[in-house]
Amino acid sequence: MTNSNTHHASRRAILLKFLGSMNLAITLLVAVSVASIIGTVLQQNQPYSDYLLKFGPFWFEVFKTLGLFQVYSAVWFLIILGFLVLSTSVCIYRNMPRMFREMQDFRLEAQERSLRNHKHNNEWKVAAPIEECMSVSNELLAHHGFRLREKSGDDYQLLSAIKGAGSRWGYLLTHIAIVLICIGGLMDGNVLLKIAESLGEIKVEKRNISANEIPEISRLDSSNLSYRGNVSIPEGGGANVVFLGYKDGYLLQQLPFTIEVEDFRIEHYASGQPKSFESDLVIVDETLKEPIRETISVNHPLIYKGVSIYQASFGDGGSKIDVKAWPLVGGKNEPIQLKGVINQEQKLQSAQGVMNLELNDFRLFNIQPSPEEGRKFHNIGPSIQFKLRSEIGEAKEYLNYMSPVETDGRPYFMSGVRSSPAEPFQYLYLPADSSGSVHRFMAFYNRLKDTKTLYQLALKIASATDGGGVVPEGGQEEIAKMMSMLVGIYVQGGMDAVVGAIESRIPEEKREEVAGIYVKILRHLLGVVYINLLKDEGQSIDQEMSAFDSQFFEDAGAAIGAIERYGSPFYLQLESFEHIQATGLQLTRSPGKNLVYPGCFMLALGVFLMFYMPQRRLWVYFRKRDGGVQVLLSGNAVRNEMDFAKEYQQVHDKLEEVFSPHT
């Protein structure tokens, strides 16, 4: 062997020793743990805009560069896993031959002196033939389940016994399992995608465009080895692609077949909670004579051509809705009749310019915690969720319920509003009239918007009351003008605006007194408008107003005061709908599981073998001495010493009975 060769060989040995060392393995395990903790503390795979908002531009860039938004597919994390596989493999490579040797090695070369060094050893002097001693020991150890080998020399015999090779098999099984599981996991991860991306073969699509507009470079053909993607298919529709979320965008995965959805169903428990989500699927494939029809549900996927199809979510598949848009600002009073389709948008002419109405969702059921005792949940009926976007692109999001919802025992049309998806909805409560519609409120509100009629009415009131403590001194026309102006301010900006108007016009010292008068005037006029409305509805006004009607007046006042904050030029009232659902499917192709599952089995088996079948060794050494036999029992165990001590004691006690009986 040349000098360079030995040098080479020793370098290789050092490298193997390093890779297979326990220290490296522990370091890698710690690194995986730390990375995993980061991945759970920092929520993964969120839209990049959310991260930007949360961390600011500087840290966003830092985290992005470190790959912290997708820790588990970050290059450095994959490298750590790769090293773990390598380290474990080297560990197995280095230890396996020794393990197999030791399983078969009965240590027959053991010397008397070395046997005495074991933790457990005992001695007897027996005046019986050596063969007899040997056979009785043999019998006993075999009875205790030991495998035995014998060796004889000139004046001695050695009986060597082993029990339980589980710890060594356990080591092999668990460590090979780890390698298999990691390799399988890496196969099912997106390593290949990352390589293809770095080679420029694929490019992430970030735009929100329809599937057939997606360019070739963002598409993956159906030969792709592993993927896990989602697709939403409306009832009656079909799809032959899925979307793979990737970094801050997605890729389009072509499927080797087409999935059609005939029906999607949600079943509910009596209490209202969802009980099952089911989709009736039809798999259409050229290679099939007949399409496959199968119903899938949560926990019951369909597997076809190595692709598993799971029930993952559901949503709206383009429900058709009829909506009445009641103008809340401007001169128009008549509602606009609209037809809409969920997931589509349309233009809407308003007093504030052309708005873009984006219909985002329709829900048939809304299960809410019930205010009643005893029933935990109840259904408050259908709702629509939409955005109204102004010409400059600002949008608010709304959530409108179709039916009035009981709150504190009274029915209201609820409409939630928020400026960003991160906020909770703030609700506008429009009181429903006795026939359960929004008409009375809208009629009342429209009358308050009608400045001309309001002025006439105010003039009438002012003339009729001539002071009387309600109307201050001054011309009646002045008063009527002020009254209608106050209502105008109120309708446009609520009570806050009225207070603002008082503050800007009246000197501070008089403010309190005047404010009181103004509020009285305002309430009086509102009251008269309301009573006139009831009269026009055909109610008799001679009797005292019913509790319902007077509470309605208060609620209507509160609602009008909140309209300014509501910030929409319309109230959209959902009138009717045709519900079309979409099922959310997840499709997975994971060939890695053919390694992972056997790996898991080996891991479980190995762990139990390792702990519960530890290796134990016993030796019985017989030497002819002084006409008799000197018997030496000796034993050791690598682990579970306390259990072994007990077992040793049992063997010892039996031998004691035989070799030195007390009788």
Add this chain to the structure above:
Amino acid sequence: MVTSNQTLKLELGQRSLLQRLKPIDWIWTALLLVGAFFVYSEYANLMDLYEKGILVLTAVTLLVMGFSWRALQLLTTLIALLSLFGLSRYGGDLAQAEQDFFLKFMFSSQSAIMWMSALYVMATIAYFGWLFSQIEFVGRVASSMTWGATMMGFVGLMVRWYESYLIGADVGHIPVSNLYEVFILFSIITALIYLHYEKRYETRSLGGFVLLIISAAVGFILWYAFDRNADGIQPLVPALQSYWMKIHVPANFVGYGAFALAAMVGVVYLIKNRVVARNPGGLMAKQLPELNMLDDVMYKSIALGFAFFTLATILGALWAAEAWGGYWSWDPKETWALIVWLNYAAWLHMRLTKGWRGAPMAWWSVIGLFVTLFAFLGVNMFLSGLHSYGEL
């Protein structure tokens, strides 16, 4: 010394397992078979193939465990009898829980669990009483109360299982589906593992310490029931409707229970270590078990926990492949399960290959409990994910 004209004779015990069995074992086998057949004939129509398999495996496991630990024979028989009695008092009407005397005060799931709670707390006190007084009677009372509490906990869960079907045939499910139920499971499994070691190592001195953590779990159960009213039976969300729940959850709690026990043994180890150094003649130094025994129990318990936790995580992955569309999604619960697993894997490597022993390992075992606790509770409280079944 044996003389040369005598023949050496070995009196070996009976060889085979069958010959080693006592009459009581045969009665036990018969009872278990009858029980399994009864369950099968009564409930087969509610079970799928896998669940029938689980029933058979459960019966076989119980049989084998009963042979090697005869106390289980009495425990399971009593659990079965009391549960059947409770079931019969219902007569198919859930309202009986409030009307029937036996249900109201003993065997409705809520009452049985209250008994369990009270007995565990009293057993904790009794164990400490025994530790300081060494009166044998007190020790026996402590052990009996722990057995009794465990029995009532099992009875409570069995009856609760039945109650869930009384609410609605489609609501019925094994009661391991929310935090309230799994805390009961945790308590009784931890207690059983402890009782096993109590017998095996013939010492009660760990009892008080292990029961402390069970008492803490009981505290949580009571708070959860009375303050949060979270003790009601809720129908299962679709993702939980699977036979996997019957094996994944119990396996997990054998793991959690064993880790918790190991941590408490770690605490005893550290106390013993300290009192031996400071006051070797003191009461504590005398009463607490030897350090090497504590070390052994700690290792055994972590090994047991690790084996079952590995199994549970694998079962969880297989279930996830059916319910969530992939065997591993780096969901926070999965990730933390991995962290717990890596932690104990490192502990075991250090002990088995590097030979680490003593106080550092005891400390590590105690810290391990906090990692486990975060995986069990912290993930539900602070992190959102797919596995959000037990929310606080």
